[in-house]
Amino acid sequence: MINQMFELYFAPTPNGQKITILLEELELPYQLIAVDLLNGEQHTTKFRTLNPYGKIPVLVDHHGPGGAPMTLYESGAILWYLANKYQRFKGETPRQEALVMQWLMFQMGNLGPFLGQAHHFFNYAPEMIDYAQKRYYREATLMYEVLNARLGEHPFLAETYSIADMAVYPWVSARRAHRIDLNDYPAVASWHQTIKQRPAVRRGFAPLRDRLPSKLEPEHRKHLFGQQQNP
Ligand SMILES: N[C@@H](CCC(=O)N[C@@H](CS)C(=O)NCC(=O)O)C(=O)O
Secondary structure, eight states: OOOOOEEEEEOSSHHHHHHHHHHHHTTOOEEEEEOOGGGTGGGSHHHHHHOTTOOSOEEEETTOGGGOOEEEESHHHHHHHHHHHHTOSSOSSHHHHHHHHHHHHHIIIIIHHHHHHHHIIIIIOSSOOHHHHHHHHHHHHHHHHHHHHHHHHOSSSSSSSOHHHHHHHHHHHTGGGGTOOGGGOHHHHHHHHHHHTOHHHHHHHOTTGGGOOSSOOHHHHHHHHSOOOOO
16 A cells, blocks of 8 residues: 655754645645754764755655655755645746746755854854854845845745745744844735744644754754764
C-alpha cells in the first residue's frame, strides 16, 4: 500500500514553518519528524543522507513523480514542488507564476540569508560586532522598504496569495530578532495581520514552538555555529 503521508524533517524556525504552513493550506497528511538542531541532530550521518548540507527542512514524498519516492531539501524547492504537484498557490497564468517565482527567489536569495545573519549578529555572536550588526540591519531595512512598497500597492506579494507570502511570513513574524518594528512599515504590518488570520497559517506556525529555548547554552552554540559532531 502506498504511504500517502508526507514526512517533514522539521524544527520551529522560519524555514521549517513555511513548509508546515503550505502543508496545512493544502490540507495534506504529514508526519513531523523533529530535528533537534540545538543538540546537533542535523549533523548526524543519518540526517546527512537526507540533506548533505545538514539543515532542515527536508520533505519525503513516498509517492513522488512516476510513483517513486522523492526526498527534497531547500525550502524554496519544497514549496515549489508541492505547489506544482497540487497546482495551487503558484499563480495561474505565466505572468503570475513568474511573479510568484520572483518573490520566492527574493525570500530565498535575500530575505532569509540576510535576516538570518542579522539574527546571528544581534543575538548569538560571541562578541557584538558593530560593523556586522549595522550591515545586516541596513540590508533588513532595505528589504522591508521593498516589501512595504509592494504591499502598499498589492494585497499579496505576487498577484494572488501564494507560496511567496508563505515563505516571507515566518521571517516577518521573527522581526524582533532582526530589530524591525512594523510600525515603520504599515503595509507589511497589514499584510502580516491578514496572513496571520488564516486558520491554516495558525496551524502551520504552531508546531513545536514550546521547544524553542529562551537562551542558547554553549553546547547549543557548538552544534549550531561551531564544530560538528559525528554520532
Ligand atoms: N536555504 C535553506 C536554509 C535552511 C536552514 O538554514 N535551516 C536552518 C534552520 S532555519 C538549520 O537547519 N540550521 C541548522 C544548522 O545550521 O546547523 C532552506 O531554505 O531550506
